[in-house]
Amino acid sequence: MNTTSVLTHLRYFAIAMPNFDEQRAFYRETWGLTETVNDSGVSFLAAEGSPELYTVRLRKDSEKRMDLVAFGCASPADVDTLTEQLIARRVTLVHEPRELDTPGGGYGVRFFDNEGRVVEVSADVAVRAHRKIEEREPIPVKLSHVLMNSPTPEVTVRWYIDHLGFRLSDTMRIGDREIMWFLRCNDFHHSFGIVRGPHAAFNHASFEMRGIDEFMRGTGRLHRLGFERFWGPGRHRAGDNTFSYFLDQAGNTVEYSTELEVVDEDTWHPHIYDLSEPENSDQWGTANPMTESIAACSRNDVDRGLFVAPPM
Known part of the structure; x- marks a missing residue:
């Protein structure tokens, strides 16, 4: 039982940890990402060469965990089509397709995979002004x-x-x-x-x-x-x-x-x-x-x- 993919690309991954400040400093100051939003224990970080508003989301929590992995698709209609297929196959939704209240907005659905990971698929998320990474510049694209x-x-x-x-x-x-x-x-x-x-x-x-x-x-x-x-x-x-x-x-x-x-x-x-x-x-x-x-x-x-x- 195969599905024709509506996914276009990987958007971001989200992780949580107790040592939020230390982790945030690592991704900003050492790994080479740019913080686009910081909101009381949640940090959204972008790669300078990418139009994605963020590629990593960090969240302070008492336990270390993987929050979710997110993929993009071309249109809200594709989100709805995928959701219909998932429901027909009895996949458990975290939430039905809706307007997203995370930075960049958009329209998306979240669901659990077979082992309990949260997956997000979204469309119409705002993009950011990005730039070409210069020669010898050692930061992620x-x-x-x-x-x-x-x-x-x-x-x-x-x-x-x-x-x-x-x-x-x-x-x-x-x-x-x-x-x-x-x-x-x-x-x-x-x-x-x-x-x-x-x-x-x-x-x-x-x-x-x-x-x-x-x-x-x-x-x-x-x-x-x-x-x-x-x-x-x-x-x-x-x-x-x-x-x-x-x-x-x-x-x-x-x-x-x-x-x-x-x-x-x-x-x-x-x-x-x-x-x-x-x-x-x-x-x-x-x-x-x-x-x-x-x-x-x-x-x-x-x-x-x-x-x-x-x-x-």
């Missing part, structure tokens, strides 16, 4: 992709394909066990993905840099500031993008990346890459080898927000 951990990844991948119309780009495995699935809703190799893990949780968010030089400068800036780079720099096989992975101040994995592959929808066929072959995790061979301890860095804490709608 835009949010590239978000991946989630799942204890039932085959079921969850199928859910996103069937209910939201994602297409499978590539799969990673170790031996005969598949561990990672890359999903797309446009012609970028992936904007979303699922990783096999012991519990449902946020895996990582990736931010696109202007180019290789800016990617390396951003990586180096964090290193000089004393933030541990637990994997990278290197270049993945699936998606052909570069990577440097860090932890934010709440223990969530964030990535600097660039040159994510653009696929030809008419000719693309999904690949299965075996991570027991080192070049499939890092084509360059410059990153530290993928180990169990590195993988554990992105397993994250058990998400306390499953099947619990955020307060905003």
